[in-house]
Amino acid sequence: MSVLVYTENWDGKFKKLSFELVSYATGVAKMLSTSVTAVSIGKVDESELKKLGNYGADKIISVSNDQLIALDSQAYTSVISEISQKENATVIIISNNNTGKAIAPRLSVRLKAGVGSGVSKLPLNLNPFTVYKRTYSGNAFAHVVIKSDVKIITLAQNSFDLIEIANNATIENLNVPIDGSLLKTVVKDVQKQTGKIVLTDADIVVSGGRGMKSPDNWPSLVELATLLGAATACSRPVSDEGWRPNDEHTGQTGKIIAPNLYIAVGISGATQHLAGISSSKYIVAINTDKDAPIFEASQYGIVGDAMKVLPKLVAAVKEIK
Amino acid sequence: MKILVCISNVPDTTTKIKFAEGNTSIDTTGIQWVINPWDELSLTRALELKDDAASGIKSVTVVHVGPSTSEPTIRKALAIGADDAIRVNAESSEAWFVAFQIAEVVKKEQFDIIMCGIESSDYNGSVVGGMISEFLGIPSVSAVSGIKIENGQPVMTREIDGGKEVVIVPAPFVAIVQKGIAKEPRIAAMRGIMMARSKPVKLVESVAVEPLTQIVVFEKPAPRAACKFIDADNPAQLIDLLQNEAKVI
Structure with a gap:
């Protein structure tokens, strides 16, 4: 038995997201009195792989085939399902x-494993295996309740605190032969x-809405974001109007984020917007309308013109920086 | 080429969710049901492709797993412009069950492009599209924010952390689509609404399959503390609170 965690890398480097996943896997493994195996796909050097041990991974399996540079959901599914069977994994954790959204559902069918996404x-109960989801x-x-023998959990980003547990993890370089004809993604x-x-990685996000009045008014918002080391975001009307790029749209149909601090500038806080930001730890609102719904979701507010x-x-x- | 668009029937996105039966289900009283927003964008993009004669898209079919009460949502999809519809007659209990039913439909009727929204606004599972593709053993591309047809070849743009990739996979495939796939959802015109009444909706009985997950209880998010207001002339106080009280900057 083991808990398997897939740790994605970006150009050979892990980021907070990867360590958060390992921390979570370690928590689940502790509940099950078992060990954590982390799987890495792609070229990651040994010193980087070792970092996963700092969050509790006992074993790291590194697959570095050249064929797996681009994400091919079928090929990645094959690699992870093969390793999970070999490791006798009962819980598989993916971001x-x-x-994660590309791989988890395919893996679910391949292993006949229910997904909690x-x-x-951490699981609320082991018997029956019960997870808490949005x-x-x-x-x-x-x-x-996930009823299958093998369970898959996809972890919401920024939802679990990093826990450092120094573990001297063993590293196994695994060569998984891939039939080239199975690689379909070009x-x-x-x-x-x-x-x-990257907006979904950011600890602080400064976001502008229609109350910003014009795309010309963005420099002061961007300056605030830069000073705070924050990512910039926007509400749907702003991206629909083309004031800001589409990938900044935060909300139900845009990006779902959970930063430590979300500063909403000139955003009224429609239900659809709140759906994308409600998991933020702190929300600050700046709006001219004191009755705007955004204030109900915020811990701090300023009634005033952005x-x-x-x-x-x-x-x-x-002053403070 | 033929496109299949998978649609889910969800409460209108402004609905204030209430629960019933000891918090084990949602209270459907007064709920307006709509096409899941991502599915609506998928359908819009599928129809845009079909409108362009050079694309080679011959038909757009919608499929839905749900009871007869979801007929109005299917008719809406037909009114927007889908050619025909398939309804698998079953309560859509969970993702595994729904994906299995849709895969069975695809096995019987051939489609080249199967489009699914990346999530539904009710369950937020983000798994049905990927599951369909694995049940069928065909490629899938996730987080697709653009699709066009170049010389008969579908070309997709997918979102990756901090960027985009332009990818192709051989048909048939499942495109799991997100924001950006179409600008705005297409709205049904009166003529479309009239025509929708006579468009065919094929009824298919469901295949028995054991669900793998089950919702046992719902709960509301924890309420937030009341907002602390800061004088607009003194934002330094806000910075002080963020630094020393919340400790987030």
């Missing part, structure tokens, strides 16, 4: 990010954003 707490876009949470082009904080408040906030942050 609820885009990669977007889970944000439903109705954050307006409710459900206790879900990547024709990659467009990477450089120098921008254009007047932002420069003062920028000045105040400069």
Whole structure:
């Protein structure tokens, strides 16, 4: 028996998300009195792999085939399911990010394993195996029983604190032969954003809504974000109007985020917007309308015009930085 | 080429969710049911592709797993422009069950592109599309924010952490789509609503399959403490609270 965790890397490096997954897997393994095996796919050097041990991984299996550079959901599923059978895994943990969403459901069918997706707490119960997940876009949470022998959990990002447990993990380099004809995904082009904080990874997010009045007013918001080391986001009307790029849209149909601090500037807080941000630990709202629903979701609020408040906030942050 | 769009029937996204039967189900009183927002965008993009004669898309079919009470949502999809519909007559209890039913439909009727929204706004599972593709043993591409047809070849853009990739996979395949796939959902015109009445909805009986998961109880999110207001002329106080009280900056 073991708990298996898939740890994605980005250009050979892990990030907080990977360590969060291992911390979570360690918590589950402790409940089950078993060990944690982490699986890494792609070229990651030994010193980087070792870092997974700092969060409790007992064993790290590294698969570094050249054929697996691009995400092919079928090939990745084959590799992870093969390892999970070999390791006799009873619980498999994957991120609820885009990669996880591509792999977890295929793995579920391959292993006939039920999936609890977007889970944000350790299992509530082992018998029956019960997980806690977000439903109705954050307006409710459900206790879900997974009935199959093997269980898959996809963990909501930024939902679990890192726990450092120094473990001297063993590393096993595994060569999984891949039949080339099974690789169906051809990547024709990659467009990477450089120098921008990935919105779903950010600890702090500064987000603008229609109350910003014009795309020309964004520099002060961006300045505040830069000073705080924050990512920038926006509400749906703002991305629909083309004031900001689509990938900044936060809300029900856009990105679902859970930063430590979300600063909503000129956003009224429609249900659909709150669905994307309600898991933030702290929400700050700046809005001219004191009755705007965003204040009900916020711990701190300023009633005022964003254009007047932002420069003062920028000045105040400069004082402390 | 033929497109199949999978649609889910969900409460209108502004619904205030209430529970019933000891918090084991939702209270459906007064709920407006709509096409799941991502599925609606999928359908819109499928129809845009079909409108372009050069794309080679000949038909757009919608499939839904649900009881007869979800007929209005299917008619809405037909009114927006789908050519025909298939309804698998069953309560859609959970993802595994639903994906299995849709895979059975695809096995009987051939489709080249199967489109699924990346999640449904009710269960937020994000698994049905991937499961369908694995039941069928065909490729899937997830987080698809764009699809076009170039010389008869579907070309997709998928979102990755911090960027995008342009990818192709051989048909048939499942495209699991997210925001960006279409600008705005297409709205049914009066003519479409009239025509929808006579479009065929094929009824299929479900296949028995044991669900793998079950919701046992719902709960509401923990309420937040009341908002602490700070004077607009003194934002320095906000920064102080964030630094020393919340300790987040």
